[in-house]
Amino acid sequence: MQTVQQILEHNQIPSSLAETINTVLNASKDIAFLLQKGGMGDILGCAGQENVQGETQKKLDVISNDMLKDALKACPAVAGIASEEEDLPVAGNAGGEFLVIYDPLDGSSNIDINVTVGTIFSILPSNGGNPAEEATYLQKGRNQLAAGYVLYGPSTLLVMTTGQGVDIFTLDPDTKEFVLTQGQAQITPTTKEFAINMSNQRFWAEPMQNYVADMLQGEEGPLAKRYNMRWIAAMVAEVHRIINRGGIFMYPWDSREPNKPGKLRLMYEGNPMAMLVEQAGGLATNADIAIMDIQPELIHQRVPVVLGSKQEVEIALSYHK
Numbered sequence: 001m002q003t004v005q006q007i008l009e010h011n012q013i014p015s016s017l018a019e020t021i022n023t024v025l026n027a028s029k030d031i032a033f034l035l036q037k038g039g040m041g042d043i044l045g046c047a048g049q050e051n052v053q054g055e056t057q058k059k060l061d062v063i064s065n066d067m068l069k070d071a072l073k074a075c076p077a078v079a080g081i082a083s084e085e086e087d088l089p090v091a092g093n094a095g096g097e098f099l100v101i102y103d104p105l106d107g108s109s110n111i112d113i114n115v116t117v118g119t120i121f122s123i124l125p126s127n128g129g130n131p132a133e134e135a136t137y138l139q140k141g142r143n144q145l146a147a148g149y150v151l152y153g154p155s156t157l158l159v160m161t162t163g164q165g166v167d168i169f170t171l172d173p174d175t176k177e178f179v180l181t182q183g184q185a186q187i188t189p190t191t192k193e194f195a196i197n198m199s200n201q202r203f204w205a206e207p208m209q210n211y212v213a214d215m216l217q218g219e220e221g222p223l224a225k226r227y228n229m230r231w232i233a234a235m236v237a238e239v240h241r242i243i244n245r246g247g248i249f250m251y252p253w254d255s256r257e258p259n260k261p262g263k264l265r266l267m268y269e270g271n272p273m274a275m276l277v278e279q280a281g282g283l284a285t286n287a288d289i290a291i292m293d294i295q296p297e298l299i300h301q302r303v304p305v306v307l308g309s310k311q312e313v314e315i316a317l318s319y320h321k
């Protein structure tokens with residue numbers, strides 16, 4: 001079986017970018033081994049502090065953020081780092097070519113109940129900008145050189161793109177290598193499965209209310225399909241299900257925090273997932289335009305998300321026109 005290194009070489013990825021990707025992967029392997037310790041290590045529960053988003057940090061949010069940050073700062077190719085768990089960007093190495101943007105542990109409310117979580121990463125060119133300044137990171141998702149996630153579930157998986165399709169690797173517990181288990185994954189264009197937090201229904205805007213109401217009507221409704229629903233409360237796991245068997249995932253704007261365009265973050269979650277979904281033949285939008293075409297204005301900016309099977313996302317968009 002081919003290792004991730006062999007695939008990177010085969011795809012002629014420059015050695016400095018491969019080194020940066022490997023640094024993320026090595027830190028992710030350490031996070032995977034730590035997660036496996038569960039209640040045996042002092043890693044569960046809250047860290048007793050909040051991140052810049054005002055969310056209570058889990059101990060593992062803090063630990064995994066530090067593991068990635070320390071590893072990336074030691075990688076000569078990395079010019080700078082931005083993490084969902086850090087208030088400000090962190091400068092890396094002078095002469096580094098890349099900016100690494102990451103959510104160290106997406107879905108962290110799942111940790112204490114032993115349900116899937118993941119690390120999401122996005123790599124941008126540094127373009128010689130000042131890596132301590134937010135403006136250097138405010139590039140459209142289209143600029144991403146690589147994006148992916150490591151999924152900590154029953155198996156530890158890596159799902160990654162360098163712009164040449166989406167490959168899925170499994171961490172071999174014996175060799176501690178990620179080996180290719182599914183090349184060139186494709187999202188089915190149609191689906192009967194949707195994922196949205198239904199408890200927020202009354203807060204959504206009218207187009208989303210109408211779309212979901214029509215889905216719930218099943219065969220008798222205008223969409224003439226019986227839909228099934230899933231909610232894992234970790235975007236990384238929802239996107240993984242969609243890459244494997246299709247579906248639509250939505251985290252729309254809602255009126256709970258009307259000044260914020262949704263819960264998810266453009267640069268840590270939206271852009272990397274959008275690159276994966278588009279590379280696998282799906283669509284990733286903010287219910288209006290492609291997520292990767294949004295010009296970021298803030299590093300911790302939020303974004304509404306409607307992504308997944310191409311034809312179903314087009315149906316959702318038609319309600320928003």
Ligand code: AFP
Nearest residue numbers: 105106107108109197233234235236
């Ligand atoms: P955390 O990483 O803070 O647990 O949040 C996960 C997440 O941002 C995203 O992965 C989920 O889709 C979403 O939140 C779930 O949120 P709710 O279930 O609370 O609506």
